[in-house]
Amino acid sequence: MLRSAIAVVFAALLTCALAAPSFAEDEASGHGIPGMSEDGSILISQLDVDTRRRVRSLWSRIVCACPKENWSKTLTNCPDGCADQQKQMVLFAVRAGQTDEQVLDQQLTNFGPKVLAEPDGPIPYVMPFVILFAAGGVVFIAYRNWSRSAASRPRPAVNASDAELDAVARELEEIG
Amino acid sequence: MDYIDFGRWLERGAFALAALTVLLGVMGALARDRRFVRAARNSLVLGGLAVTGAAAVLVSAFFRSDYRLEYVFGYSERALDPVFKFAGLWAGLQGSILFWAMILGLIGIALAWSFRKRSLDPSGRRLEPWVYVVFAAVQCFFLAVISFVADPMAPISPDLVARMGPSGAPGGVPADGSGLTPLLENYWMLIHPPSVYIGFILYTVPFAFGTAALISGEFSSYWIRTTRRWTLVAWLFNTNGVILGGLWAYEVLGWGGYWAWDPVENASFLPWLPATAFLHSVMIQERRDMLRVWNSLLIAATFILTIFGTYLTRSGIVSSVHAFASGSVGDWFFGFLMVLIAVSIFLIFLRMNRLRSASTIDSVFSREGVFLLNNMVLVAIAAAIVLLTLWPKISNDLLGNPISLGVPVYNLVCTPFFILLLTLTAIGPSTAWVRSPTRRFVRNLALPAIVSLPLAAGTLHLAYVTIRGGDQGDPVSLAQHIYPTGIVAFVGWWIITSLAYEVWRAVSATARATGRPFVGSALRVITGNNRRYGGYLVHVGLAMLAIGVVCSSMYRVQSEVNIAPGTKQAVGPYEIEIADVQRDVPVSAYRATRMELDVTRGGSTVASLTPETRFYRQTMYRSEPVNMTIVQIHRQLSEDFYVYFQHMRPDGSALFTIFRNPLINIVWLGWLTMIAGGLFAAAPIGRGRVGLAA
Numbered sequence: 001m002l003r004s005a006i007a008v009v010f011a012a013l014l015t016c017a018l019a020a021p022s023f024a025e026d027e028a029s030g031h032g033i034p035g036m037s038e039d040g041s042i043l044i045s046q047l048d049v050d051t052r053r054r055v056r057s058l059w060s061r062i063v064c065a066c067p068k069e070n071w072s073k074t075l076t077n078c079p080d081g082c083a084d085q086q087k088q089m090v091l092f093a094v095r096a097g098q099t100d101e102q103v104l105d106q107q108l109t110n111f112g113p114k115v116l117a118e119p120d121g122p123i124p125y126v127m128p129f130v131i132l133f134a135a136g137g138v139v140f141i142a143y144r145n146w147s148r149s150a151a152s153r154p155r156p157a158v159n160a161s162d163a164e165l166d167a168v169a170r171e172l173e174e175i176g
Numbered sequence: 177m178d179y180i181d182f183g184r185w186l187e188r189g190a191f192a193l194a195a196l197t198v199l200l201g202v203m204g205a206l207a208r209d210r211r212f213v214r215a216a217r218n219s220l221v222l223g224g225l226a227v228t229g230a231a232a233v234l235v236s237a238f239f240r241s242d243y244r245l246e247y248v249f250g251y252s253e254r255a256l257d258p259v260f261k262f263a264g265l266w267a268g269l270q271g272s273i274l275f276w277a278m279i280l281g282l283i284g285i286a287l288a289w290s291f292r293k294r295s296l297d298p299s300g301r302r303l304e305p306w307v308y309v310v311f312a313a314v315q316c317f318f319l320a321v322i323s324f325v326a327d328p329m330a331p332i333s334p335d336l337v338a339r340m341g342p343s344g345a346p347g348g349v350p351a352d353g354s355g356l357t358p359l360l361e362n363y364w365m366l367i368h369p370p371s372v373y374i375g376f377i378l379y380t381v382p383f384a385f386g387t388a389a390l391i392s393g394e395f396s397s398y399w400i401r402t403t404r405r406w407t408l409v410a411w412l413f414n415t416n417g418v419i420l421g422g423l424w425a426y427e428v429l430g431w432g433g434y435w436a437w438d439p440v441e442n443a444s445f446l447p448w449l450p451a452t453a454f455l456h457s458v459m460i461q462e463r464r465d466m467l468r469v470w471n472s473l474l475i476a477a478t479f480i481l482t483i484f485g486t487y488l489t490r491s492g493i494v495s496s497v498h499a500f501a502s503g504s505v506g507d508w509f510f511g512f513l514m515v516l517i518a519v520s521i522f523l524i525f526l527r528m529n530r531l532r533s534a535s536t537i538d539s540v541f542s543r544e545g546v547f548l549l550n551n552m553v554l555v556a557i558a559a560a561i562v563l564l565t566l567w568p569k570i571s572n573d574l575l576g577n578p579i580s581l582g583v584p585v586y587n588l589v590c591t592p593f594f595i596l597l598l599t600l601t602a603i604g605p606s607t608a609w610v611r612s613p614t615r616r617f618v619r620n621l622a623l624p625a626i627v628s629l630p631l632a633a634g635t636l637h638l639a640y641v642t643i644r645g646g647d648q649g650d651p652v653s654l655a656q657h658i659y660p661t662g663i664v665a666f667v668g669w670w671i672i673t674s675l676a677y678e679v680w681r682a683v684s685a686t687a688r689a690t691g692r693p694f695v696g697s698a699l700r701v702i703t704g705n706n707r708r709y710g711g712y713l714v715h716v717g718l719a720m721l722a723i724g725v726v727c728s729s730m731y732r733v734q735s736e737v738n739i740a741p742g743t744k745q746a747v748g749p750y751e752i753e754i755a756d757v758q759r760d761v762p763v764s765a766y767r768a769t770r771m772e773l774d775v776t777r778g779g780s781t782v783a784s785l786t787p788e789t790r791f792y793r794q795t796m797y798r799s800e801p802v803n804m805t806i807v808q809i810h811r812q813l814s815e816d817f818y819v820y821f822q823h824m825r826p827d828g829s830a831l832f833t834i835f836r837n838p839l840i841n842i843v844w845l846g847w848l849t850m851i852a853g854g855l856f857a858a859a860p861i862g863r864g865r866v867g868l869a870a
Binding site (some may be wrong): 043044045049052053056060061063071072073074076077078081112113114115116117118119120123124125127128129131132135136138139143146147 | 429431433436438439536537538540545548549552553555556559560563564567568571577578579580581582583584585588589590592593650651734735736737738803822823831
């Protein structure tokens, strides 16, 4: 029964994996853009390379204020027309010579503190590494306790050398 | 009795049968009476059939366009394609919980059947009643949510009917539904959610076995073998679901990427991390009878994270376009989560002495040591993602500081962890159990590392210079070439080359020992230990995925292109021209503006793409108009040419955002390789050795 079940699982997963690309012709669906752009809007393609890069960097630091996105996307991955006005604000501000901080302050003034895609303070940046080091500490303490426990147990009369362990490992490889 | 009433009775009946299974299981375990255990098994099967019947009734309501049910009204319409009517079962909150309960019921039937064959095993016999108790208790929760809080068979609300008036709802029943969100009318809707759900739900089985072992004190190898197999199958579906979600986002959302660290994306990924850790550390338990406490924690953590992810999507505590919060469902899930955490911690502490092992890890430079470090990193990644996902909520509610967290923060924090994980993945298979001889360890890794350097450099050159064309679009700094791009590419290739070297050594040793030809020896070696070599293939897939992710992300070229009719625009080595425009074309449920774009390269046409925008008007049943854009992708192994139609401009030109994503298809190939490796590892071939601790 288990083998039959596993065979069914194989078939299902293979079907999913193989069917998906065959459906994936050059067509999909996405979000929408309404209407036409206003005259006077700036095209990012009209900017020089460094300014374009600066604008995209700013877009990645600003959260899309579209109500339906619910503060879940940055301007970078919010291609909807509803984000166009916010993106144009950034473009106009940059072209007017404002610094990054001034651009972000303008966004804060217009949309509130949630518009910034960065935490206020170091805790979210630091805490994961604190967790990693704490976990490392636990592993270190466990390993030290194991080592002490192993040292207190009687050892075999002969310690295997590296060459002997190497030979054993090769034999195990041959066995599989 | 109306068929809807019958469906409701089936829901309540399934809940009653799940509760009965719990009771019978407890009685069977405490009284050690096999009659109660068999009755619990039968009750589990009947409950599974009942909830499946309820789901069938709901699907039937979709196909009948029975808008007496608010759920059917909210996610269907008469013109909807039948396959999407079927997908309506999991499109919304209430239906998704019924779908969850249905899958749980079907898995329960499979579980009962597997025990029917294994009931002669003394260890399995002792575990069986408690497995039913835990499994059915989880079923009780979901069925209780359906019965008391989120019933998909609830009648349509009178307020909604009143708003439509007699013309919209003759006889008090709407004449049509509001339809499925057009964004979801996509073949991925049929594949991705079921895969994610099945993966999540399958984690219930190892959790049931793990908890049953803690309750009964039965810690034999039977438990660990069974748990590992179920976890592997769940892990395969989970992996599939996560990647398919990214692929769906890539084809649909129009921003040229596939992972935005959305809270619900994170929720689908979180259980994968401790599950992966468990699949590694269980090998230590099998071979050396160690880490039983740790493995118990991992199994519990995996299942708890599936409930946590479900809580995130249904509670409204995080902002996500995937979320569908409703009423008090979030409170129920929070309560269940707290119970799970409390019970798991209590049971593990209760059995701590029984779980402790006399064996030790003798050396960090051993397979056990590397697996332990690997586990540590996986758990740290999970903790980091949980923290970052919840931080906006914590900052807002506890610190009084409303914030958002975007992709750059996640990437900044998580990238070092992933690089560490990939490094351990490169090192691990070259280590030996107990202790790795230093010279051998260095030799097994040094040669592949040396070979990986030019391979990584070549990959970067291919992606950046040959495919991307160098400084097209935004420049990439030297620092970015090195970190993370170069480092990830190097470690990715290191994984592949060290595994290739490992396999070559094993096959060569077998060929020498047996005198067989190399190919024959390779077949013998690989098929003789499919668990190991299937795992190696998963690692290769992971390496491919990592290389594809870093190259496609760091070397992506984004261009905003304005094309006037009759003119050509250059985008890197390509030229695009509008061949045809059709505006405001009426289709069944929407009006479309369609383009036909000719994409040429070197004078030859490479693709003809048809991006379009669609406008779904507001109707009596559809409360808001919907605009959406069809993304067009020309796929090649080297790169994707990705076209997103922004809008028409007043002068008649059209504005497009075009992405060129180098080596992005290596990501999907890596995914397929991981799945193939997992299937091969799970296949019932080879010698099926469990290990020394059997």
